[in-house]
Amino acid sequence: MNYWLMKTEPDVFSIDDLKERGREPWDGVRNYEARNFMRDAMRPGDAVLFYHSNASPSAVVGIAEVGSDPYPDPTQFDESSDYYDAKATCAKPRWHMIEVAYVRHLARPVALSEIKANASLAEMALLKRSRLSVCPVKPEEFDEILRMADEEQP
DNA sequence: GCCAACGTTGGC
């Protein structure tokens, strides 16, 4: 099983929205590296750190899991969609997606500032790869975030 | 609101 971190702007779609829906198709990702993770590596049951970006504070706020096998993002074929891609065809889809399923909220949000301050998390892709909305997480990093969430806020 | 990082586009 693999571990991931997925970013979302809570003003657009938050952990509370995910809890309410139970499961959400993660369409609209138009970055090749993020696409490759979803298409080539993310599989049902993989664990996901659910991260609020552009938030106050930006933080890991919950746990989700990959809820489906990857499949072509239907919005790439929809001319009325913001995510329409004229160069994609059903025979040769360009963008793939997975669904995200709610697991639970963290006991408390673990803020980006805390992650940056934790030396054992210095190599996290979240910190190294700015603006990548889907990034891999090492098992020990995943565990450390969970441990921090169960501690008192510093 | 500013701006750094960085991916994409398009002229040549």
Added chain:
DNA sequence: GCCAACGTTGGC
């Protein structure tokens, strides 16, 4: 193929 212009993400 190079690279400048431009657009987007996302922290602060």
